[in-house]
Amino acid sequence: MIKVENLVKAFGPKLAVNGVSFTVERGEVLGFLGPNGAGKSTTMRMITGFIPPTGGRITVGGYDMVENPIPAKRLIGYLPENAPAYTDMTVEGFLGFAAELRGLRGEAKKRAIGRAVEMCFLENVLYQSVDTLSKGYRHRTCFAQSIIHDPDILVLDEPTDGLDPNQKHEVRTLIRRMGEKKAIVFSTHILEEVDAACTRAIIIDRGQIVANGTPTELRQRSELAGAVTLRIADADAGTVGQKVRDLPVVRRSEVLDNNGAVVRVRAFPQPTVKNGDLERSLYELAVREKWRLLELKVEEGRLDEVFRSITMPDTKRRVEEGTK
Amino acid sequence: MSADSQVMSSAVAGVHTNALHNIVTIAKRELAAYFASPVAYVFIVIFLLLVGFFTFMVGGFFERGEASLASFFMWHPWLYLFLVPAVGMRLWSEERRLGTMELLLTMPVSTWQAIVGKFAASWLFLAIALGLTFPMVITVSYLGDPDLGAIFTGYLGSLLMAGAYLAIGCMTSAMTRNQVVSFIISVVVCLLLILCGWPPVTNMLVKWASPWLVDIVSGFSVMTHFESFQRGVVDSRDLYYFLAVIGFSLFTTGVIIRSHRAG
Numbered sequence: 001m002i003k004v005e006n007l008v009k010a011f012g013p014k015l016a017v018n019g020v021s022f023t024v025e026r027g028e029v030l031g032f033l034g035p036n037g038a039g040k041s042t043t044m045r046m047i048t049g050f051i052p053p054t055g056g057r058i059t060v061g062g063y064d065m066v067e068n069p070i071p072a073k074r075l076i077g078y079l080p081e082n083a084p085a086y087t088d089m090t091v092e093g094f095l096g097f098a099a100e101l102r103g104l105r106g107e108a109k110k111r112a113i114g115r116a117v118e119m120c121f122l123e124n125v126l127y128q129s130v131d132t133l134s135k136g137y138r139h140r141t142c143f144a145q146s147i148i149h150d151p152d153i154l155v156l157d158e159p160t161d162g163l164d165p166n167q168k169h170e171v172r173t174l175i176r177r178m179g180e181k182k183a184i185v186f187s188t189h190i191l192e193e194v195d196a197a198c199t200r201a202i203i204i205d206r207g208q209i210v211a212n213g214t215p216t217e218l219r220q221r222s223e224l225a226g227a228v229t230l231r232i233a234d235a236d237a238g239t240v241g242q243k244v245r246d247l248p249v250v251r252r253s254e255v256l257d258n259n260g261a262v263v264r265v266r267a268f269p270q271p272t273v274k275n276g277d278l279e280r281s282l283y284e285l286a287v288r289e290k291w292r293l294l295e296l297k298v299e300e301g302r303l304d305e306v307f308r309s310i311t312m313p314d315t316k317r318r319v320e321e322g323t324k
Numbered sequence: 325m326s327a328d329s330q331v332m333s334s335a336v337a338g339v340h341t342n343a344l345h346n347i348v349t350i351a352k353r354e355l356a357a358y359f360a361s362p363v364a365y366v367f368i369v370i371f372l373l374l375v376g377f378f379t380f381m382v383g384g385f386f387e388r389g390e391a392s393l394a395s396f397f398m399w400h401p402w403l404y405l406f407l408v409p410a411v412g413m414r415l416w417s418e419e420r421r422l423g424t425m426e427l428l429l430t431m432p433v434s435t436w437q438a439i440v441g442k443f444a445a446s447w448l449f450l451a452i453a454l455g456l457t458f459p460m461v462i463t464v465s466y467l468g469d470p471d472l473g474a475i476f477t478g479y480l481g482s483l484l485m486a487g488a489y490l491a492i493g494c495m496t497s498a499m500t501r502n503q504v505v506s507f508i509i510s511v512v513v514c515l516l517l518i519l520c521g522w523p524p525v526t527n528m529l530v531k532w533a534s535p536w537l538v539d540i541v542s543g544f545s546v547m548t549h550f551e552s553f554q555r556g557v558v559d560s561r562d563l564y565y566f567l568a569v570i571g572f573s574l575f576t577t578g579v580i581i582r583s584h585r586a587g
């Protein structure tokens with residue numbers, strides 16, 4: 001439903017978005033991850049037709065956003081960054097305005113407002129002026145505006161920004177539920193949201209896509225993925241570390257903590273080791289040494305580590321400058 | 325992909341969308357925004373007080389001894405100079421400041437529909453303020469036997485002039501998110517449009533430049549074109565002048581907005 005090909009946006013000499021391509025189909029929730037200033041909002045502004053791309057193509061539901069913007073925009077619901085809303089209107093008036101511009105009138109308009117208000121829990125503030133709303137309510141008001149016409153495509157720029165933990169949870173649940181029937185793109189810099197709501201995630205850094213996959217696939221890119229953590233009671237940390245390191249399947253081991261009674265050790269596999277071999281060897285070692293094994297855990301990998309290792313700004317920039 | 329778009333076009337088939345509906349929706353919102361704040365009422369009161377003050381105290385309405393609204397209309401170019409930019413300054417700067425411009429322009433409306441809708445609302449607001457000066461007409465009709473035709477064309481010219489100033493304000497408000505800056509620029513532009521045809525200035529210019537050049541310069545002035553409306557004459561050239569200023573300014577507004585979006 002959304003097809004982005006080789007998208008480029010230059011602000012003066014600066015490339016805010018540089019050759020981004022991806023597609024989103026119905027039933028997909030695409031998480032757009034990246035540090036601040038990576039180009040997430042700029043990409044979304046181009047997809048929704050607010051700013052024209054410097055280069056590349058955007059197709060929304062078969063319509064080219066540059067050549068045929070009106071039918072393309074009709075298919076999209078958009079929550080811009082910082083959830084702007086007309087401060088001089090009531091929540092009801094604001095949603096009514098959005099509904100009218102979406103071509104909804106009379107009964108259809110009333111029903112649409114009712115639905116959006118219910119989904120975003122706005123009943124209590126329906127007749128309140130937008131400028132007196134708390135940040136969370138204002139955010140949800142703007143969110144309600146984006147779903148007022150039950151669009152096939154939703155573009156949400158940091159939809160959970162400024163919400164409290166309960167509201168964040170509600171919004172993620174809502175996104176996941178709506179994602180079953182729609183194509184959704186949402187941006188965030190909160191990594192838990194990827195697990196909580198996405199079917200797929202893209203990591204973008206300095207205008208370029210640096211990773212693209214399901215949350216599980218991304219996690220496997222973590223150094224931690226495949227490592228095994230052991231918890232052993234009544235053992236000497238030095239000996240345990242040494243014996244673990246001496247196994248041929250282990251590339252490296254580290255003692256995580258050692259409070260006298262319990263030792264925690266992590267072993268990283270050699271790159272050639274097959275799945276399952278590391279855990280087996282470690283278990284056999286523990287049996288041989290008569291260690292009192294409390295826990296043996298295969299690590300899945302952590303998204304934040306993946307995120308940090310591919311978007312680490314300082315080291316990468318230094319490398320780039322060094323090669324110039 | 326084509327199956328996709330077919331499903332979707334049938335989904336939106338029951339939806340009403342046309343240019344006029346969009347313009348009216350945007351204009352209604354804008355007009356409601358004016359009256360939602362006390363500024364609108366303050367504006368109208370100030371406008372009426374100033375109109376009254378200039379007409380009766382400065383313009384010598386009674387001393388003239390004639391049943392006409394000449395002393396009323398003659399102040400309009402000057403009153404509008406400050407009041408109309410005050411109405412127009414928020415049009416686009418406010419949208420930019422609040423970020424609602426992003427919302428508005430990602431709706432299925434075109435930029436020109438948004439520009440026209442917002443302009444129409446503020447013009448209507450000015451028309452309401454102008455309409456509230458009707459006691460003037462009653463007064464002058466009660467005192468004598470005025471030329472109602474001239475009064476009507478005077479109002480028409482005044483409204484067109486307000487529209488021209490407002491379109492300029494609309495353009496300057498698209499340039500900046502700062503309303504004060506927008507106000508100042510549009511006052512300056514409107515002042516130029518007054519001065520280039522204001523007799524004291526043109527009389528001075530004649531000493532320096534050839535008459536035909538002075539004529540051309542004063543041809544750009546609102547003064548020159550508002551003048552015949554006050555005398556009860558609707559010259560199509562004057563009509564076109566105001567419509568051209570409005571058209572040009574709104575078109576430029578569109579260009580400015582587009583260039584801002586392009587970054």
Ligand SMILES: Nc1ncnc2c1ncn2[C@@H]1O[C@H](COP(=O)(O)OP(=O)(O)O)[C@@H](O)[C@H]1O
Pocket residue numbers: 011016034035036037038039040041042043587
């Ligand atoms: N209108 C603009 N003019 C100039 N630079 C801009 C503009 N909008 C964004 N940028 C720059 O483009 C980069 C990407 O910004 P943005 O897309 O907002 O990042 P993100 O949403 O990922 O935090 C930033 O460096 C930002 O300063």
Ligand SMILES: [Mg+2]
Pocket residue numbers: 037040041042081157
């Ligand atoms: Mg952003």
